[in-house]
Amino acid sequence: MDDTGVASLPGTGATARSMSARWYRALRLVFRNRLFAVGVLILLPLIVMAVGVSSLTSYDPTTINTSIKLQAPSLNHPFGTDEYGRDLFARVLHGSQISLRVAAAATIVMAVLGIVLGCLAGFYRVADAVISRIGDALLNFPGLIVGIMVMAALGQSERNVVLSMVIMYTPRIVRVVRASVIEVKTIDFVDAARVIGASDLRILASDILPHTIAPLVVQVTFGFAWAILVESGLSFLGLGTPPPAPSWGNIISDGREFIRTAPWIMVFPGLMISLAVMGLNLMGDGLRDILDPRLRNAARRIETSVG
Amino acid sequence: MWTYILRRLLAFIPTVFISVTLIFVFTRLLPGNPVWALIGDQSVSADKIDEVVRQMGYDRPIWVQYLEWLPRIFVGDFGYSVFYKEAVFDVIVGRFPVTFNLAILSLIVTVVVAVPIGIIAATRQNSWIDNFSMATTTIWISLPSFWLGFLFIIFFSVVLRWFPSSGYREMSFGFDAWFSRLVLPVLSLSLAHIALLVRMTRSSMLDVLGNEYIVTARAKGLSEHKVVYKHALRNAFVSIITVIGLIFALNLGGSIIIENVYALPGLGQLVATAALRRDYAIIEGSMLYFILVALLVNLAIDISYTLINPRIRYG
Amino acid sequence: MPRAGSRPQLDEPAPAHIGASSTDGASPLMRIKDLRTYFHTEAGIVKAVDGVSLTVAQGEILAVVGESGCGKTMMARSILRLVPHPGRIVSGEIWLDGQDLMKLGDREMNMVRGNAVTMVFQEPMASLNPVFTVGNQIAEVLVAHRPEMGRGERDHRVIELMAAVGIASPEQRIGAYPHQLSGGMRQRVMIAMALAGGRTRLLIADEPTTALDVTIQAQILELFQQLQRSIGMSVLLITHDLGVVAEIANRVAVMYAGSIVEYTDSDTLFESPGHPYTMGLLRSLPQRKGATRKAPLYAIPGSVPNLLDLPPGCKFQSRCAHAVAAICGGDEPPLEEISAGHWVRCRRIEHVRVDPRAEAGR
Numbered sequence: 003m004d005d006t007g008v009a010s011l012p013g014t015g016a017t018a019r020s021m022s023a024r025w026y027r028a029l030r031l032v033f034r035n036r037l038f039a040v041g042v043l044i045l046l047p048l049i050v051m052a053v054g055v056s057s058l059t060s061y062d063p064t065t066i067n068t069s070i071k072l073q074a075p076s077l078n079h080p081f082g083t084d085e086y087g088r089d090l091f092a093r094v095l096h097g098s099q100i101s102l103r104v105a106a107a108a109t110i111v112m113a114v115l116g117i118v119l120g121c122l123a124g125f126y127r128v129a130d131a132v133i134s135r136i137g138d139a140l141l142n143f144p145g146l147i148v149g150i151m152v153m154a155a156l157g158q159s160e161r162n163v164v165l166s167m168v169i170m171y172t173p174r175i176v177r178v179v180r181a182s183v184i185e186v187k188t189i190d191f192v193d194a195a196r197v198i199g200a201s202d203l204r205i206l207a208s209d210i211l212p213h214t215i216a217p218l219v220v221q222v223t224f225g226f227a228w229a230i231l232v233e234s235g236l237s238f239l240g241l242g243t244p245p246p247a248p249s250w251g252n253i254i255s256d257g258r259e260f261i262r263t264a265p266w267i268m269v270f271p272g273l274m275i276s277l278a279v280m281g282l283n284l285m286g287d288g289l290r291d292i293l294d295p296r297l298r299n300a301a302r303r304i305e306t307s308v309g
Numbered sequence: 310m311w312t313y314i315l316r317r318l319l320a321f322i323p324t325v326f327i328s329v330t331l332i333f334v335f336t337r338l339l340p341g342n343p344v345w346a347l348i349g350d351q352s353v354s355a356d357k358i359d360e361v362v363r364q365m366g367y368d369r370p371i372w373v374q375y376l377e378w379l380p381r382i383f384v385g386d387f388g389y390s391v392f393y394k395e396a397v398f399d400v401i402v403g404r405f406p407v408t409f410n411l412a413i414l415s416l417i418v419t420v421v422v423a424v425p426i427g428i429i430a431a432t433r434q435n436s437w438i439d440n441f442s443m444a445t446t447t448i449w450i451s452l453p454s455f456w457l458g459f460l461f462i463i464f465f466s467v468v469l470r471w472f473p474s475s476g477y478r479e480m481s482f483g484f485d486a487w488f489s490r491l492v493l494p495v496l497s498l499s500l501a502h503i504a505l506l507v508r509m510t511r512s513s514m515l516d517v518l519g520n521e522y523i524v525t526a527r528a529k530g531l532s533e534h535k536v537v538y539k540h541a542l543r544n545a546f547v548s549i550i551t552v553i554g555l556i557f558a559l560n561l562g563g564s565i566i567i568e569n570v571y572a573l574p575g576l577g578q579l580v581a582t583a584a585l586r587r588d589y590a591i592i593e594g595s596m597l598y599f600i601l602v603a604l605l606v607n608l609a610i611d612i613s614y615t616l617i618n619p620r621i622r623y624g
Numbered sequence: 625m626p627r628a629g630s631r632p633q634l635d636e637p638a639p640a641h642i643g644a645s646s647t648d649g650a651s652p653l654m655r656i657k658d659l660r661t662y663f664h665t666e667a668g669i670v671k672a673v674d675g676v677s678l679t680v681a682q683g684e685i686l687a688v689v690g691e692s693g694c695g696k697t698m699m700a701r702s703i704l705r706l707v708p709h710p711g712r713i714v715s716g717e718i719w720l721d722g723q724d725l726m727k728l729g730d731r732e733m734n735m736v737r738g739n740a741v742t743m744v745f746q747e748p749m750a751s752l753n754p755v756f757t758v759g760n761q762i763a764e765v766l767v768a769h770r771p772e773m774g775r776g777e778r779d780h781r782v783i784e785l786m787a788a789v790g791i792a793s794p795e796q797r798i799g800a801y802p803h804q805l806s807g808g809m810r811q812r813v814m815i816a817m818a819l820a821g822g823r824t825r826l827l828i829a830d831e832p833t834t835a836l837d838v839t840i841q842a843q844i845l846e847l848f849q850q851l852q853r854s855i856g857m858s859v860l861l862i863t864h865d866l867g868v869v870a871e872i873a874n875r876v877a878v879m880y881a882g883s884i885v886e887y888t889d890s891d892t893l894f895e896s897p898g899h900p901y902t903m904g905l906l907r908s909l910p911q912r913k914g915a916t917r918k919a920p921l922y923a924i925p926g927s928v929p930n931l932l933d934l935p936p937g938c939k940f941q942s943r944c945a946h947a948v949a950a951i952c953g954g955d956e957p958p959l960e961e962i963s964a965g966h967w968v969r970c971r972r973i974e975h976v977r978v979d980p981r982a983e984a985g986r
Contacts, residue, residue, distance in 0.1 A: 136327065138324075139324065143328075143596070143599065144603050145565050146565055146566070147580065147599055151584070151596060154583075154584040154587055154589075155335065235453065235454075235566055238566070239566070239581050254456060262463075265463050265467075275453050275456065276453065280448060283447055283450065284447060
């Protein structure tokens with residue numbers, strides 16, 4: 003054990019100043035990673051789009067004007083118009099709000115649920131038996147079938163889309179959190195805390211939780227990307243966000259009939275989806291590289307292997 | 310070895326039960342009375358509805374329904390579809406070949422393309438091949454498959470006119486007819502999976518190449534070719550085969566969307582339409598079918614480990 | 625262990641000039657000149673091997689001793705050019721039979737590996753491929769370096785080799801997988817693999833006995849000595865265990881933080897060590913007899929320096945009782961021959977020599 007091992011144990015009373023300094027250093031480290039930086043660069047414009055919708059376009063996404071229907075992209079209508087003469091740029095912009103909002107909501111819920119269930123499964127064997135079995139069973143279902151089932155049963159609404167995505171992806175997060183908890187559970191300082199008499203909850207929160215953050219953040223980032231893809235997939239099948247909401251998947255679905263006559267209807271929303279997912283995937287890859295403790299201590303590792 | 314296989318088979322049974330029960334939960338316990346869905350929105354009197362409910366047994370306690378349902382499932386009686394006017398099982402069996410063709414072809418294409426690239430990327434780490442494949446794979450896995458499918462249709466079907474854009478023809482109509490209608494669907498389904506398999510092959514090869522016995526192999530003066538293709542690959546097999554099983558499952562799931570895009574009359578299309586029409590019998594039957602296939606593939610992969618790993622085979 | 629007369633032939637009969645000891649002036653088998661292996665990491669450059677020069681004579685067992693992290697394993701790997709990324713051999717020459725190994729192409733180097741120079745590793749379970757039988761792995765060497773052998777001849781030879789290294793019932797064991805054998809047998813398999821080519825001049829053994837029981841350890845060391853006597857094979861023995869050194873080494877090199885700090889024959893090392901580090905190592909051996917028996921175990925104060933952050937001058941300064949900043953700082957001291965065949969890297973030799981028990985009072 004080297005000297006620095008002591009200082010990095012959680013709960014050793016770092017001062018407020020050094021805490022914020024650590025955050026600052028952490029952020030700088032994070033952005034030095036090229037993958038992550040590129041991911042953020044790609045994602046940022048999309049977020050700007052979603053947030054600044056009203057300032058980016060003056061067109062209303064629902065205004066019908068059949069005289070200008072099915073027009074190719076032009077200066078006036080950068081993404082063209084659809085079969086009702088609606089400006090597609092405006093629709094895609096509004097779609098970004100919807101798609102990102104639904105995906106974000108699902109991501110937050112599955113993250114919270116994942117942490118809770120993962121900790122329970124990692125800590126208590128009985129809970130593990132139940133949670134893991136059901137989780138694994140859910141993960142065995144191929145593709146979107148579970149989501150389709152839920153949407154068919156509950157009907158189309160934004161809330162139900164979020165629910166089906168939560169049901170489909172949470173088991174993955176539970177797995178990751180559970181693995182971290184189990185990994186840490188066996189290390190001595192947890193037993194030491196028990197001996198002192200700390201309650202289970204206290205141990206979980208202060209000792210174990212910090213170790214789960216790293217893989218959790220990575221998995222949640224990928225989960226967000228997945229959610230965007232799934233929302234669009236479900237909407238495309240007609241089982242997602244209910245029309246006339248212009249979620250990206252819905253716009254693509256609408257544009258199907260005009261694939262030969264007006265292909266632009268489908269191209270742009272798909273492009274947006276791809277960019278959003280790509281940005282998030284890159285961020286996830288970057289985070290995974292950064293947070294991999296093995297890579298962080300590369301130099302130390304080489305030292306022990308030089309023999 | 311046989312004890313291992315036996316244990317795997319025994320573990321398989323509860324897994325099947327849990328999955329099948331989950332399906333029951335989804336179809337019977339979720340709010341949204343199946344009867345309403347079957348009848349549709351017609352204004353039918355409450356008495357009539359009650360009658361149908363009693364007829365179909367939905368008024369009995371849930372556990373009774375479950376116990377009656379379970380043995381039926383295992384003899385293949387998945388119920389009756391009002392929309393198709395046929396037994397659900399027969400509908401599914403009729404659709405099966407299309408999806409099977411798609412899934413298997415896609416699997417073959419994926420493996421044949423991705424594994425060599427992954428190996429090369431691992432052995433030439435940080436070369437242009439490696440960096441290029443890492444960059445492009447990230448792109449491929451980010452594209453929504455239905456969008457990609459339509460892009461292919463626009464490009465290859467409309468613009469280039471190389472392939473038809475939809476429909477399915479069995480082999481009996483001629484190889485060309487069959488093949489040309491599967492090229493684009495297989496491509497759309499495979500691209501994301503090729504990207505995934507390249508990454509996983511590369512990662513597992515890198516893992517294996519970091520092992521001590523690789524150093525030993527090199528210290529013996531073996532050629533690099535022997536080191537990679539004999540020593541490393543054999544050990545990476547386990548991970549690669551696991552991923553192949555995963556890809557097959559992804560193909561099954563992906564078929565739901567791809568068949569929709571290309572109007573292929575397979576199981577995926579069946580589920581999607583059934584969901585829109587609230588044809589619960591079909592949804593339930595399809596889910597059962599999908600999950601059983603997925604679980605069987607998992608089991609096959611699990612058992613194949615015994616052939617690969619001498620520790621299990623010879624204890 | 626089978627006795628000398630009853631053992632099957634291990635190798636081709638040794639050429640006439642091998643078998644001389646290191647003191648009779650015969651030309652050395654291998655000469656390493658100023659070897660430097662550096663690791664370029666994001667955190668900085670780790671100088672794992674920092675200017676190592678040594679010689680292995682024909683038929684000699686040279687031990688390289690040091691703590692973990694001193695670079696001895698990396699030095700051994702550098703000889704066969706098996707340095708892992710991000711390490712690189714930055715400079716140095718390794719002369720074997722009139723050839724500089726550093727200048728050979730990959731294919732030529734492969735003809736040396738497993739043939740003239742072979743290696744056995746510390747952890748035989750990790751070093752043997754778990755999915756191939758031991759017979760297969762030994763035979764590979766024959767396939768690579770003795771292509772003229774037919775299948776039957778090869779199998780026969782494998783059995784011979786296994787018997788020669790002391791594996792009982794080799795015909796039955798040839799089809800075994802590594803996990804089915806004990807630790808000692810696995811190590812013997814590794815040695816059989818190292819000897820299979822039949823032309824082994826130098827065997828590099830990286831901590832060959834560390835992972836084994838003491839009794840097995842003794843047997844393996846005995847095996848090395850047999851090989852030395854019968855075929856005049858040289859052994860470069862990497863170890864951290866001074867007991868092993870005392871058992872079989874002819875000459876010893878002591879490594880610290882990437883450099884050799886003392887280099888002499890085994891007897892001199894134990895009886896009159898020159899470098900403070902060596903003295904510290906010897907002092908930290910538990911004593912069974914004598915005045916110090918009841919005293920607490922001695923440990924060299926301080927710890928191995930961070931290879932990323934080495935201070936200028938002598939690398940041992942911070943832990944040395946005799947260190948004087950003016951003399952020991954500045955440049956790294958050179959290896960000096962303080963008496964015939966005894967080299968020490970220290971500028972304060974006279975002072976240290978005069979007062980070797982200075983630490984007795986601490």
